[in-house]
Amino acid sequence: xxxxxxxxxxxxxxxxxxxxxxxxxxxxxxxxxxxxxxxxxxxxxxxxxxxxxxxxxxxxxxxxxxxxxxxxxxxxxxxxxxxxxxxxxxxxxxxxxxxxxxxxxxxxxxxx
Numbered sequence: 538x539x540x541x542x543x544x545x546x547x548x549x550x551x552x553x554x555x556x557x558x559x560x561x562x563x564x565x566x567x568x569x570x571x572x573x574x575x576x577x578x579x580x581x582x583x584x585x586x587x588x589x590x591x592x593x594x595x596x597x598x599x600x601x602x603x604x605x606x607x608x609x610x611x612x613x614x615x616x617x618x619x620x621x622x623x624x625x626x627x628x629x630x631x632x633x634x635x636x637x638x639x640x641x642x643x644x645x646x647x648x649x
Contacts, residue, residue, distance in 0.1 A: 540629040547632045551602045552581050552595045560619070560627060561585060562604040566611030570619045587616035606632045 545557065552574060555561060559571045561583050569585035576582075583591040596602065604610065608628060613619040 540625065543626070543630045544633050545630060547606060547634045548597050550595055551593070551597060551599055551605075552576075554602065554605055555583065558605065558627060558630070560605070560623070561591060562601055562610050563589075563591070563614075564600070566609075567614045568610040568612070568619060568624075569614045570617040570623070585614065585617055587614055 545554070555571060556574055561569045561571050563569060569587060569589065571583055572586045573584045574581055575584070579594060581593055581595060583593060585591070593599070593601065608630075613624060
């Protein structure tokens with residue numbers, strides 16, 4: 538059987554994309570598995586399965602967003618132990634401008 542392609546809209550929020558894919562490309566090119574995403578003001582803290590914590594801003598034009606859309610990474614993190622099926626699913630994902638799933642970020646409600 539062939540791979541099932543998954544379509545996601547191209548220019549979306551970085552945190553919505555990371556929340557859906559559950560993968561994070563570090564600056565060294567390692568692809569980490571995402572354990573938890575926390576919002577702290579305008580910043581997000583992404584905790585990987587290996588224990589690393591990345592503090593990032595939500596930008597659709599950031600390095601990480603571009604690398605995720607282009608599926609650019611050197612290798613999966615050996616400590617995170619990203620499963621093969623997740624890498625295959627990520628490889629079959631298509632980021633399209635005209636079609637695909639529109640993602641939303643689950644942000645906490647603003648106090649009144």
